[in-house]
Amino acid sequence: MKSQVNRRDSLKSIAALGAAGTLGSWSALASAQAKPLTVGVIYVGPRDDYGYNQAQAQAAAEIKKMPGVKVVEEENVPETAAVQKTMTGMIAQDGVRLLFPTSYGYFDPHILAVAPKHPDVRFSHCGGLWTESMPKNVGSYFGYIDECQYLNGVIAAHMTKSNKIAFVAAKPIPQVLRNINAFTLGARSVKPGITCSVIFTGEWSMPVKEAEATNSLADQGCDVFTMHVDGPKVVVETAAKRGKMVCGYHASQAKLAPQAYLTGAEWNWLTAYKTAIEAAQAGKPHPNFLRGGLKEGYVKMSAYGPAVTDAAKKQADGIKAQMVAGSFDIFKGPLKDNKGKDVVASGKAFKQTDIELEKMNYLVEGVNGSI
Secondary structure (H helix, E strand, O other): OHHHHHHHHHHHHHHHHHHOOHHHHHHHHHHHHHOOEEEEEEOOOOOOOOOHHHHHHHHHHHHOOOOOEEEEEEOOOOOOHHHHHHHHHHHHHHOOOEEEEOOHHHHHHHHHHHHHHOOOOEEEEEOOOOOOOOOOOEEEEEEOOHHHHHHHHHHHHHHOOOOEEEEEEOOOOHHHHHHHHHHHHHHHHHOOOOEEEEEEOOOOOOHHHHHHHHHHHHHOOOOEEEEEOOOOHHHHHHHHHOOOEEEEEEOOOHHHOOOOEEEEEEEOOHHHHHHHHHHHHHOOOOOOEEEEOOOOOOEEEOOOOOOOOHHHHHHHHHHHHHHHHOOOOOOEOOEEEOOOOEEEOOOOEOOOOOHHHHHOOOOEOOEEOOO
């Protein structure tokens, strides 16, 4: 309450100075420039979930160290009108001028409903597909983490004994499908006969369904697991208890299963956060579309676990070097989906920046599952 009172008093003082004439105007301007940029970060789950929210929270912890930045956070905010209340409250009560509403479902309709009402506030969303027709104070950031999932697949192929690998997924949206497909393609680049079985839980966070899916896939003979759910903890621990191996996602889960953990696909959201913050501090246009992969520092790989062979490391590291150099294409033809339809023609290769990849609506050959 004290900070709110101080804020109100400050606003009254600035108004009084402004009314006093030119000197007052300059004083008000100097006061405004001296104020820190208040940044709001909103999470759909807990910040310590060993996954999606933790990766965002790690970046938030780092930007707190930046000069002239104040951070306000709220966790466990559902993808409903509740997030509109949270955003509006942060703007009105905390003076937030740059928002990172991090969950996929916050974008449409919630951010798109709130942003036009606050044209002086910047909105940076994780994963949404910003287009020219949308408000200019709205933007999206995301990373080409399918690069890391491809590398997960390479490692999985070296380590599997059954030639059956598994993917526990939340929802069949383009980013998730892209990860499933990249994981499968990475594995099949090493062993073409490998299959990847996928189960969709239908929710970003549903521990009971995640455990059921993991056990079901283990019962089917899958012996290397990865996932795209908000908190991979349950999948990692359940797979490890079943004597299976795991490639992580979002953040490192190595501590949860040190012997079973092979490697993982991790976010480095600090890169995107800093870009948006520095633009706001400098008064530059809001970056509407931020994307990057291993080369740009948006994603990274977990350290290799003790079980990973030298041959696996050598092949994965070689492909990673090509990715960093910009000379490796994951999605290239000829490529069929798992129903036999041609989805990438022979001779065609998609660069990571190709917008078509953000509209992915198929599962590639070798995936056992349906959308």
